[in-house]
Amino acid sequence: MEPVILRTERLELSLPVEADVDAIYAACQDPGIQRYTPVPFPYERTHADGFVRQIPKDWEAGQNLTWGIHEAGALVGTIGVYRVDGMGNGELGYWVAPEARGGGRLVEAAHAVIDWAFSPDGLGLTRMEWRAVVGNVASARAASRLGFRYEGLLRQALANTKHRDDGWIAALLVTDDRMPQPWPVLED
Template sequence: MTEVPELRDGDVLLRAHTEADLPGVVEQCQDPSMQRFTTIPVPYGPELAPQFLERVRAGWTGGSAASWAIDVGGRFAGTVDIELGEGWGGIGYGLHPWARGRGVMTTAARLALEWAFTEQQLIGVRWEAFVGNEPSRRVAEKCGFLMEGTARGHTVARGVRYDAWLGSLLADEWRAQAGASGRRGTGLE
């Protein structure tokens, strides 16, 4: 799969990453919260952003991952990814500081999950975050992920092991949520 589908809910658009997003990627990756709660390289300089774009494009081309730029009002706001596997996937996301606290990531994650469950026919999606990453956990919970627990020493970032929260969401649970609410996404809540 090489064509990146555009997905929209209100002001939130998921689209292909472009070279024009790279300065925003660098700014986002220099944010202390991104560095604390993700596995990005630190320091993160402009020379790393083109490599990110290459990995994103390779994921689409090889069918191993779907990664969208989150766009709000024509401005790069972050990234949401679905790692694709046999029947199961994994979700990851990061938001630029300017876009936080507005419901943008919940909307973006729901769009990506809807695509994963309908277009890719996944039976389940995994979520994980470093223990203490409360914003990521709130998004996952709003999307319906069941918090499975804490895995000690589960994630390695820059040579250090961290405890991680783990969660999962099954396609049947996703469809039940959508049926109960009457729609899949909820806009900018």
């Protein structure tokens, strides 16, 4: 699959490139990103280099599709559709650098990715999942604003190099209205 560039009013979603390595490395020093995402720990600059080199290969395979979230040319996060199975399913995943959090960038980027992933001209997905470590309230709030429906708890299902955790799972179907959803695990 060829990489796709997506644009919103203020963001460009495109493959991270070598010039983004320093920004990726810096963002992945954040304790929240290290705690709640599957990045290696400790996160070294070589990990960022390898990540950027792997992304075009993943696009070619069509299973893990990552974009860099760029604002005014600077990388402020990453977002992707992962575990694309060829049967209409995928999983939304993301992180945003600490200095870029707030201001709706993530939700703006996610709308563009979801629109493309559900489109027949994109992936043509039927179902998109979202998963997060229990306690990652910021990610859960974003997913609920995007219209994901909370589906439950995955016991000890999420693991990274440092932790094995219970996870929240939610999903969005192509037929869902994408209106913000109340979740029983969030205090609204």
